[in-house]
Amino acid sequence: AQTVTQSQPEMSVQEAETVTLSCTYDTSESDYYLFWYKQPPSRQMILVIRQEAYKQQNATENRFSVNFQKAAKSFSLKISDSQLGDAAMYFCAYRSYGSGNTGKLIFGQGTTLQVKP
Amino acid sequence: KAGVTQTPRYLIKTRGQQVTLSCSPISGHRSVSWYQQTPGQGLQFLFEYFSETQRNKGNFPGRFSGRQFSNSRSEMNVSTLELGDSALYLCASSFVSGIAYEQYFGPGTRLTVT
Numbered sequence: 001a002q003t004v005t006q007s008q009p010e011m012s013v014q015e016a017e018t019v020t021l022s023c024t025y026d027t028s029e030s031d032y033y034l035f036w037y038k039q040p041p042s043r044q045m046i047l048v049i050r051q052e053a054y055k056q057q058n059a060t061e062n063r064f065s066v067n068f069q070k071a072a073k074s075f076s077l078k079i080s081d082s083q084l085g086d087a088a089m090y091f092c093a094y095r096s097y098g099s100g101n102t103g104k105l106i107f108g109q110g111t112t113l114q115v116k117p
Numbered sequence: 118k119a120g121v122t123q124t125p126r127y128l129i130k131t132r133g134q135q136v137t138l139s140c141s142p143i144s145g146h147r148s149v150s151w152y153q154q155t156p157g158q159g160l161q162f163l164f165e166y167f168s169e170t171q172r173n174k175g176n177f178p179g180r181f182s183g184r185q186f187s188n189s190r191s192e193m194n195v196s197t198l199e200l201g202d203s204a205l206y207l208c209a210s211s212f213v214s215g216i217a218y219e220q221y222f223g224p225g226t227r228l229t230v231t
Contacts, residue, residue: 037222043205045222091160103150103165103211104173105220110159 002027004094006108013082014116020067021077021111023092031097034068035105036077040088048090051075053097079113087115119143121210121223129229135196138226142189142210148172149191150220151183154205163206166191195228203230 003026013019025034036048051059051068058066063083067076079086092108122141130136142149150173151163162175166185183193189210195202205227209220 042224044224045207045209047219047221050219103148103167103209103220104162104175105150105152105160105209106162107152107160 002029002032002094002096002106004092004106004108006092006111008111009109010112010114012114012116013079015082015084017082018078018080019082019113021079021090021092021113023075023077023108025073025075025092025094025108027073027094029096033095033097034066034075035093035095036064036066036075037091037093037107038086038088039091039110040085045091049077082115084115084117087113089113121208121221123206123208123223123226125226126224127227127229129231130198131231132198132200134198135194136198136228137192137194138206138208138228140191140193140208140210140223142191142208143212143221146210146212146221147189148211149185149189150209150211151191151193152207152209153177154207154225155203160207163193198230200230202228204228 005024032053034051038046049061063080065078089110089112091110093105124139148167150165154160165173169185180196185191205225207225209222211220
């Protein structure tokens with residue numbers, strides 16, 4: 001069975017600085033997707049960034065980028081130029097590739113990010 | 118395009134009762150997944166429906182059930198409620214199931230069991 005681990009329950013960053021959130025996962029599959037979701041206090045889950053395991057290039061979305069190390073099963077999220085609106089809980093998630101498991105996301109425990117003005 | 122909507126947003130029930138939660142996906146989305154979020158267990162997958170068929174099911178007791186209608190709207194039902202069922206229930210919809218797609222989450226239904 002696949003597992004996702006986020007070892008940092010809480011992180012804080014100064015506004016405009018850079019922060020990296022860690023995520024490791026365990027799987028025997030070779031094809032899968034990895035995601036970072038953001039859940040602000042409003043509780044609405046928002047997709048931040050997606051990475052396909054078969055792609056070597058790290059995904060980037062504006063100020064958000066990932067460091068995907070497939071062999072190490074590591075998938076960290078870097079937030080550059082942190083803004084107050086980035087304060088939220090961040091979840092790392094795994095999804096198998098292919099039919100049968102497509103809708104099932106396996107989430108890590110989450111990391112609460114505090115942004116200090 | 119309207120986002121995923123869930124009703125009701127808040128619900129208080131008594132132990133032993135049953136409850137039905139509703140999820141309306143984004144127009145055109147045919148896949149709906151349900152998740153339970155609690156402080157202790159985190160986010161856990163309940164089940165996924167695609168074209169009115171359950172495609173995948175998480176490790177929850179049979180008290181948890183769901184269905185999907187022809188318009189892709191989905192409901193989940195919890196019978197014989199227990200205190201531990203208190204949680205935020207999230208549904209997520211996606212355009213296509215089986216290949217690369219992204220899931221869009223609703224705001225959730227906060228269920229409190231007393």
